[in-house]
Amino acid sequence: MNQREIRPTLLTASDRGGRNHHRIFEMAALLCAGFLLAVSALRLADHFEAAWLGPILFAGALAYFAADLVSGLVHWACDRFGSPNTPFLGENFIAPFREHHREPEAITQKGFVEVNGNTAIALTPILILVHVSLPLGTGHSSPFGHIFMASLCGWLIATNQFHKLAHQPPNTNSPLIRWLQRKQLILPQIHHGRHHRAPFDRHYCITNGRLDPWLEKLGVWIHLEAALTRLSHTRNEPAENFRSPARRLESDRHAASPARPLDL
Numbered sequence: 711m712n713q714r715e716i717r718p719t720l721l722t723a724s725d726r727g728g729r730n731h732h733r734i735f736e737m738a739a740l741l742c743a744g745f746l747l748a749v750s751a752l753r754l755a756d757h758f759e760a761a762w763l764g765p766i767l768f769a770g771a772l773a774y775f776a777a778d779l780v781s782g783l784v785h786w787a788c789d790r791f792g793s794p795n796t797p798f799l800g801e802n803f804i805a806p807f808r809e810h811h812r813e814p815e816a817i818t819q820k821g822f823v824e825v826n827g828n829t830a831i832a833l834t835p836i837l838i839l840v841h842v843s844l845p846l847g848t849g850h851s852s853p854f855g856h857i858f859m860a861s862l863c864g865w866l867i868a869t870n871q872f873h874k875l876a877h878q879p880p881n882t883n884s885p886l887i888r889w890l891q892r893k894q895l896i897l898p899q900i901h902h903g904r905h906h907r908a909p910f911d912r913h914y915c916i917t918n919g920r921l922d923p924w925l926e927k928l929g930v931w932i933h934l935e936a937a938l939t940r941l942s943h944t945r946n947e948p949a950e951n952f953r954s955p956a957r958r959l960e961s962d963r964h965a966a967s968p969a970r971p972l973d974l
């Protein structure tokens with residue numbers, strides 16, 4: 711794998727202080743989300759009834775596809791709209807996606823907290839709401855709502871980790887991860903490699919990529935982009951604008967060649 715050097719960043723003391731606070735926030739959110747998911751599993755085991763098996767399996771399967779759809783929607787929106795300067799979302803969500811096109815290998819150099827922390831921050835309040843409004847085993851007739859929402863949050867919190875694993879050299883992933891990727895239970899490397907070709911406008915789903923062929927066959931991204939551009943009266947800012955001219959030329963050469971997997 712071609713390991714490019716990650717550019718050092720010059721940080722002021724106040725930047726470093728802000729990053730440290732954010733990291734503590736990320737760690738707290740990851741711990742809280744892990745705790746809430748564990749409570750869901752324990753309560754499910756405690757209150758399990760045979761009649762729940764169907765709803766549980768259906769909710770789990772539905773969440774698997776729903777998470778892929780949500781991951782695609784978020785990725786598409788961050789790639790195609792706004793800029794790294796957009797308030798709040800710009801720095802924490804849009805900038806990482808744009809940087810990822812310029813330096814796709816950089817994600818493999820990041821630690822667990824940096825890769826998954828922001829998603830945990832976004833989803834922990836939803837998990838708390840699920841426990842408050844859809845508690846398991848307290849007279850509710852079906853666990854469907856709780857299992858669906860908890861599974862959806864679980865898949866989504868793990869999504870960026872699956873994304874990172876799809877960029878790692880295959881021989882650095884464990885046999886279990888390689889098997890999960892081969893079966894497309896998590897995002898496969900070759901599948902995701904198709905997103906990393908100019909103009910970065912397909913295969914946005916990064917949980918498992920199952921929905922990509924369907925969404926593209928139906929032209930969902932094209933129709934959504936046209937509708938949003940019309941409604942907001944603003945031009946979208948494609949990811950292409952945020953790449954250096956040298957990388958743009960390099961990608962344009964690749965775009966002219968047949969589909970190829972990630973350069974791993």
Ligand SMILES: [Zn+2]
Nearest residue numbers: 785789807910
């Ligand atoms: Zn992208």
Ligand SMILES: [Zn+2]
Nearest residue numbers: 810814873902
């Ligand atoms: Zn990627």
